[in-house]
Amino acid sequence: MMRWLSFLQLCLSLLLILPLPLEAFEPLTMGAIGLGAVGFGTYFKEYTYCKFTECCDDRSIPANIEALRSSLNRYLFGQHIVAQHIIPALSAHFQSRSTSRKPLVISFHGQPGTGKNFVADQIAKALYLKGSESSFVSKYLGQADFPQAGMVDAYKARISREVRNKLHECPRSLFIFDEVDKMPSGVFDTLTSLVDYNAFADGTDNTKAVFIFLSNTAGTHIADHLGNLMKGGKLREDTRLSDYESLLKRAAYNLDGGMKKTTMIESHVIDHYIPFLPLEKSHVLSCLQEEFWRWDRNPDSQKNKKLIDDIIDTSISYDRTHGLFAISGCKTLEKKVAVAVNYS
Known part of the structure; x- marks a missing residue:
């Protein structure tokens, strides 16, 4: 109520002074009015416009990590490594938002049906008020968006342009690249500079963004490795990220798909390689x-x-x-x- 009273008082004050000719004000007074107008615009947007539509602010992007934790605990089965690493990675990224020097980049690997898309959707749902429907969430599908190997240069230009535009619109954007294994090799090469440590000349801020890559690449490798570990007497729940991480890096770099021989892996800009284990x-x-x-x-x-x-x-x-x-x-x-x- 007090905020609305202040808002009404400000409006009445403006109505009282606006009819006066501009020449009646000293330069210092005009500067004060200009600053007041900027403050008024910010106030108006925050407490009116952004109350009813999506904005790049805390209301529209609550980043509810606890809700994500509850969802994964309740609905994700057989993926203890995912829960162990996704929650801390996102929590650390959003807690250090003001001091972060690069975006958070995560790569999901595993066979179909192990929960990669589900987790990506749950992340979007937890971070954004509108979930996957948020205008700050961009999702690309390998076969649908990048079907032709002969058009890699055009795809690279498209990704660079669209990612920059989205980051300019909202630095706290989420980018999901699904079916990475079905994308042509080299499609992500120009993306490397956008997810690395950078200060862009045009003022674009990439440090608050999150990039997630989903791939079936290495799914069979993960299954074979887990099977051998279990036959050797190791319990599934006792396996750790360290059991799979180097395997995932090698497979992503060497097997066909969008990550093959990519500078993203060579430049070490992917922060977390997350294995999705085969389900029993x-x-x-x-x-x-x-x-x-x-x-x-x-x-x-x-x-x-x-x-x-x-x-x-x-x-x-x-x-x-x-x-x-x-x-x-x-x-x-x-x-x-x-x-x-x-x-x-």
Whole structure:
């Protein structure tokens, strides 16, 4: 209430002085009026315009890391390494926003259905009031946005232009590049300078942004490595990021895709390589139970238990090498549960 009274008083003051001719004011007075106008504009935007539309401010970008933590704990299955590293990485980045010297750059790797897109969406949901629908969230799809290897130069120019424009609009932007393994090699070369330690001549601030790359690259390598570790007696939950990080860097750099031989890896601008482990039967079961809850169906009822068992027995295939990991993870379960619930 006090803020609105102050706002009304300011408006009345302006109405009283504006009818006077400008020549009536001394230069010092005119300067004070100019500063007052700037303050008035900031005040007006913060307490009126930005109350009803999205702005690059704390209201529209709350960066609710605790909400993200709760969501991952509740809905992400079989990915202890992800939860251990994503939360601290984002927390540190946003806490040091005023002193950060580069954007946060994260690369997700793993087989389909292991949760990469889910986590990226949950990050957007936690950081922005409008989640993935925020105008400050940009998402690119490999096959859809960069389909032709012969157009790499055009794609590089597009990425550079669009990222700079978005950063100029809001330094606290999020960029998600999905299907990196399906992008032509070299497409990210001009992006390296935009995610490195930089002070741009045009005033563009990149230090508050977040870049996330999603790729199936190294998914089979992660599965084979985990399978061998488990056969050697190591528990899945005891594996750490250090067990996979060098493997991910080598695979991303050497295998076909947008990261192949890229200067982004050579320049060490990627802060975190995050492995998404292949899912086992118990994790798929948890995904199925969650899908039933999403349909307001109790997965523990006798009827639904049978439906879940049928889906697992008839629709889930496991890797040939170890016989432990569901090939498609939880990727196809949503549609299978929809059929089971509506036509059983």
